[in-house]
Amino acid sequence: MAKMQQSYVRQEMVQDLPPPPASSGFVGWARRSLFSSISNSILTIVAALFVVWAGYHLFHFFILDAVFVAEDGSACKLKPGACWAFIWDRMDFFIYGFFPKDPYWASTDIFFVSAFMEYWRINVLFVIGLALLVPLLIPSVPGKLINALLFFIPFPILVIVLLNGGWFGLELVPTEKWGGLTVTLIIGLVGIVASLPIGIVLALGRQSKLPAIKTLCVVFIEIWRAVPLITVLFMASVMLPLFVPENMTIDKLLRALIGVALFNSAYMAEVVRGGLQALPRGQYEAASALGLNYWKSMGFIILPQALKHVIPGIVNTFIALFKDTSLVAIVGIFDLLRTVQNAAGNDLNWGAPTTSVTGYIFAAAMFWVFCFSMSRYSMFMERRLETGHKR
Amino acid sequence: MATQDVAPRRESPKTSFFNDPKVRGLLYQVIVIAALVVFVAFIWQNTLANLAKQNKTTGFDFLWDTSGFDVLFSLIPYDRSSYYYQALLVGLLNTGLVAVIGIVLATMLGFFVGVARLSNNWLVARLATIYIELFRNIPLLLQLFFWYFAVLKSMPGVKQSYAFFEAAFLNQRGFYVPAPLPSENFWIVVLSVVIAIGAVFYLRRRARIHLEATGNRMPVVLPAIGILIVLPALAWLLSGATLDWDLPQLKGFNYQGGLTLPPEFLALVFGLTIYTSAFIAEVVRAGINSVSHGQTEAAQSLGLKDGDRLRLVIIPQAMRVIIPPLTSQYLNLTKNSSLAAFIGFPELVSVFMGTTLNQTGRAIEVVAITMLIYLTLSLGTSAFMNWYNERVRLVER
Numbered sequence: 001m002a003k004m005q006q007s008y009v010r011q012e013m014v015q016d017l018p019p020p021p022a023s024s025g026f027v028g029w030a031r032r033s034l035f036s037s038i039s040n041s042i043l044t045i046v047a048a049l050f051v052v053w054a055g056y057h058l059f060h061f062f063i064l065d066a067v068f069v070a071e072d073g074s075a076c077k078l079k080p081g082a083c084w085a086f087i088w089d090r091m092d093f094f095i096y097g098f099f100p101k102d103p104y105w106a107s108t109d110i111f112f113v114s115a116f117m118e119y120w121r122i123n124v125l126f127v128i129g130l131a132l133l134v135p136l137l138i139p140s141v142p143g144k145l146i147n148a149l150l151f152f153i154p155f156p157i158l159v160i161v162l163l164n165g166g167w168f169g170l171e172l173v174p175t176e177k178w179g180g181l182t183v184t185l186i187i188g189l190v191g192i193v194a195s196l197p198i199g200i201v202l203a204l205g206r207q208s209k210l211p212a213i214k215t216l217c218v219v220f221i222e223i224w225r226a227v228p229l230i231t232v233l234f235m236a237s238v239m240l241p242l243f244v245p246e247n248m249t250i251d252k253l254l255r256a257l258i259g260v261a262l263f264n265s266a267y268m269a270e271v272v273r274g275g276l277q278a279l280p281r282g283q284y285e286a287a288s289a290l291g292l293n294y295w296k297s298m299g300f301i302i303l304p305q306a307l308k309h310v311i312p313g314i315v316n317t318f319i320a321l322f323k324d325t326s327l328v329a330i331v332g333i334f335d336l337l338r339t340v341q342n343a344a345g346n347d348l349n350w351g352a353p354t355t356s357v358t359g360y361i362f363a364a365a366m367f368w369v370f371c372f373s374m375s376r377y378s379m380f381m382e383r384r385l386e387t388g389h390k391r
Numbered sequence: 392m393a394t395q396d397v398a399p400r401r402e403s404p405k406t407s408f409f410n411d412p413k414v415r416g417l418l419y420q421v422i423v424i425a426a427l428v429v430f431v432a433f434i435w436q437n438t439l440a441n442l443a444k445q446n447k448t449t450g451f452d453f454l455w456d457t458s459g460f461d462v463l464f465s466l467i468p469y470d471r472s473s474y475y476y477q478a479l480l481v482g483l484l485n486t487g488l489v490a491v492i493g494i495v496l497a498t499m500l501g502f503f504v505g506v507a508r509l510s511n512n513w514l515v516a517r518l519a520t521i522y523i524e525l526f527r528n529i530p531l532l533l534q535l536f537f538w539y540f541a542v543l544k545s546m547p548g549v550k551q552s553y554a555f556f557e558a559a560f561l562n563q564r565g566f567y568v569p570a571p572l573p574s575e576n577f578w579i580v581v582l583s584v585v586i587a588i589g590a591v592f593y594l595r596r597r598a599r600i601h602l603e604a605t606g607n608r609m610p611v612v613l614p615a616i617g618i619l620i621v622l623p624a625l626a627w628l629l630s631g632a633t634l635d636w637d638l639p640q641l642k643g644f645n646y647q648g649g650l651t652l653p654p655e656f657l658a659l660v661f662g663l664t665i666y667t668s669a670f671i672a673e674v675v676r677a678g679i680n681s682v683s684h685g686q687t688e689a690a691q692s693l694g695l696k697d698g699d700r701l702r703l704v705i706i707p708q709a710m711r712v713i714i715p716p717l718t719s720q721y722l723n724l725t726k727n728s729s730l731a732a733f734i735g736f737p738e739l740v741s742v743f744m745g746t747t748l749n750q751t752g753r754a755i756e757v758v759a760i761t762m763l764i765y766l767t768l769s770l771g772t773s774a775f776m777n778w779y780n781e782r783v784r785l786v787e788r
Contacts, residue, residue: 033513040512047514212420216427226769227762228726234744235762238754242441243434323530330732337533341540357541364529364537371528 076352083358086350090343094362096122097179097334121162122182129155137377139384152193159186175253179334181366183253187260187325187335188370192318194261199268199317200307204298206269207276217269224266229324232259237331256328264321271313275306308385315378319371326367337363438755453751454479460746462737464653475747482742483764489656489738490725493663497724498717500664501671508676519672526669532730534666539658539734546654549645558638560646566657567639570650574633583626590622591615655736659728667724674720678713679705711783715776722772726765739764 021027035041065081068088076083087094096119132151135141163182164173178186205217224232236259240250250258279302287297307314329338343350344359408414442449454476461471466484469477508519526534544563547553552562560567598609639649682705690700732741739761748757 029513033511036511043510043512044514047512047518051514051518210416210420212424216423222770223762223766226766228729228740228765230729230732230740231744231758231761231765234740234748235758238748239758242438242754245437246441246444319528323528326530326532327730329532337530337536341536345540353545356545357537360533360537360541364533367530367533368525368528372524375528 073350073352073355076350076354079354081354082361083350083352083354086344086347086352086355086358087362089350090347092119093180093343094336094339095181097182097339098177099173099179099182100177125159125162128158156190156193159189175251178253180339181336183328183333184322184325184336186253187257187328188322190257191260191264191321191325194257195264195268195317195321196314198261198265200272200303202265202269203272203276206273221266221269224263225270229260229263229327230330232263233327233331235259252331253333256331256333260321260324260328264317264324267317267320268314271310271317272306274313275308275310276302278309279306311382311385312378315374319374322370322374323367336366447752449753449755451756453753453756456751458747458750460750462742463735464656464737475751478742478747479739479760482737482739485736485742486725486728486738489659489663489728489731489736490721492660493667493724493728494721496660496664497667497671497720500668501720502675503672504668505672505675505679508672509679523669523672526665527673531662531666531727532733535658535662535730535734538661539654543654543658549641552641552646558636560639560641563654564645564651565654566652567646568650568652569636569638570648572635572637574635576630577634579630580623580626580634583623584619587619587622590618594618653736655731655734658734659731659736659738662730663724663727666727667720670720670723671717674713674716677716678709681712682708714779714783718772718776718779722769725768 018024019028022031034044061081063081065079066084067076067079067081068084070076070083070085073083073086076086099119099122129151132147132155136144136147136151141147163178163186164175202217202221205213206221208214208217233256236255237252240255240258244250283301283305284297287301290297292300325335326337328335329341334342340359340363341356344356347355409418455474457471458473458475458478459471460478462469462478462481464485465481466488467477467481469481504519504522507515508523510516510519546561546563549562549564552560552567554560558569594615595611598611601607601609637648637650639646639651641647686704686708687700690704695703728738729740731738732745735741744757744761748754751757
């Protein structure tokens with residue numbers, strides 16, 4: 001009785017068992033997120049079958065049955081897949097539009113001529129634009145202010161000088177000859193550069209205590225937001241010429257640019273207003289208490305915070321603007337989409353059933369890359385600027 | 392304590408005339424309005440001069456002229472000898488039709504995809520994400536072109552149509568579906584359906600009052616289904632009404648009879664539905680995510696059943712977040728239907744701002760009417776939104 005053997009009481013802890021194989025690793029993950037219940041399993045199987053089916057067809061269309069190298073459309077007629085050779089052949093048109101190919105000063109019998117075609121102007125702009133844009137987007141690169149100023153003021157001027165020509169011995173290239181991705185990017189860039197400041201001014205005007213200014217801004221914003229962009233472009237193309245003195249003509253591209261910029265500035269104004277309204281009153285009062293005047297308090301206190309709040313909204317407006325550039329085709333401008341459509345429909349060399357599908361897929365891919373990267377970049381900036389003041 | 396050395400209240404310092412905020416505000420407004428007046432007068436002057444130079448007349452009398460053009464698709468009788476105001480009406484109705492169909496389909500698809508994106512099932516959630524990111528980031532116009540030129544216009548010819556149960560046919564000229572041919576007294580059946588729906592709503596109301604008064608549930612679902620089936624069936628049998636179907640049939644080189652949905656219409660509806668549903672899916676996801684998990688737990692601890700928890704706690708709160716952006720998506724869809732001008736479906740912009748404007752040259756009048764219509768639509772929607780926001784606003788202390 002007294003000699004109680006207590007050896008069966010454990011002295012040290014047993015090591016933890018590893019989790020059962022069915023609840024960890026890939027198997028566990030699959031059980032949790034794919035086969036957690038019968039209905040879930042059925043869903044997974046149906047979805048997987050769909051993925052396999054779609055993947056098989058897409059793989060065939062894009063790669064196995066596709067024509068990568070061909071002289072003309074005859075090879076594409078034989079195969080049911082994509083006609084990539086068409087894209088490759090007409091790439092110049094898709095990027096540069098009708099921009100003159102041959103250099104103005106060099107005769108075509110010089111063998112290195114292809115490197116010095118008039119395209120060099122656009123290429124130079126692409127390179128300068130990228131060189132200015134990339135450091136602007138990477139947060140750790142210093143000199144943001146100078147960089148931004150360079151990108152938003154001299155660069156657009158350079159674009160006009162170089163593309164239009166007529167100066168410094170450059171051949172004059174009228175805007176009717178601009179086209180393709182170049183024009184799409186120009187409209188996008190000008191729209192973005194113009195609509196943000198106009199939008200900010202409109203938003204501030206809408207918050208104004210002066211009734212006349214407030215009413216004007218509200219009317220302006222609501223009218224633009226109420227109508228579809230296509231009516232604005234129609235209006236810009238048929239009514240702007242009536243509005244200016246008769247001896248003055250407004251360039252077709254410029255009309256579209258004005259339309260796109262004003263249209264999007266109204267949307268931008270509403271986005272910015274959201275940011276202004278989200279700021280607590282204390283910020284306005286603090287700015288006044290510091291003795292800052294209206295513009296200083298807006299520029300140093302209110303707008304930096306308000307704009308930070310609405311970065312996603314601003315970028316969404318940019319994305320919508322970039323997608324909307326495709327509508328300028330209605331007033332006869334050859335943007336990326338229009339060049340693709342034109343080449344697929346009218347190029348007798350490439351008359352094959354798959355040409356137009358391939359063209360649209362190419363254009364869609366181009367637009368998608370730009371829009372998707374913009375949305376991802378905005379998410380990145382949002383996380384970076386997050387300072388824990390979320391209300 | 393220290394003596395309270397209250398400074399005598401000073402007269403507010405005399406500001407110079409131009410530094411007085413009131414004077415300044417007034418001055419700014421006067422300057423802005425003056426600039427606006429000058430600007431408008433300038434435009435007005437130019438427009439009058441330009442119009443006079445082009446020998447153009449102005450006025451809305453053209454609306455009662457014969458249009459002389461035909462349209463592809465119309466809900467009301469319309470032909471070449473109709474008037475411009477009828478063309479306007481055709482366009483308006485077609486816009487309305489596309490908008491209503493697009494809104495219904497996009498809402499269903501969007502809610503489905505939005506819920507799928509939040510699914511516990513990894514594969515389903517991924518597929519929904521791909522769908523959203525793909526269709527959101529491609530311009531609508533490009534999608535319309537794809538559906539119209541690359542898909543519907545490259546359908547097989549009439550002789551090789553895709554047939555669905557020998558009743559509906561799809562070829563490059565459009566989609567041919569059976570048309571209902573109700574007999575003369577068929578309206579009785581339609582009326583009975585309306586009455587049945589009304590009865591179900593009444594039943595629901597009674598059940599709720601009963602529940603609030605006694606705490607007991609009245610059966611609703613089964614009686615409702617019963618009413619919805621029995622009443623129309625009775626009406627059908629007793630009235631002797633019939634509903635025949637006019638099937639499309641291949642006669643000569645084309646299908647005759649039935650209802651023809653032209654490819655322009657189909658492409659527009661497809662494009663608008665898919666594009667907008669991607670946005671609606673994001674709206675729905677944001678709405679559902681905005682209801683915190685604590686609400687679910689609170690509902691469970693109150694002892695609510697799963698269905699009641701969703702119906703009474705989660706969905707009403709999610710809807711408050713969902714409805715405003717959803718309405719603006721509906722408005723966007725309606726405005727985007729104007730892209731039909733690119734593929735030749737005769738809606739408002741295409742018929743009126745396109746053809747009518749080209750034929751009459753009355754740019755200002757046509758643009759004004761079109762913009763006014765869209766403005767009315769948009770302001771109506773925002774009025775509804777304000778009313779709704781007021782209604783569902785959180786009542787705080």
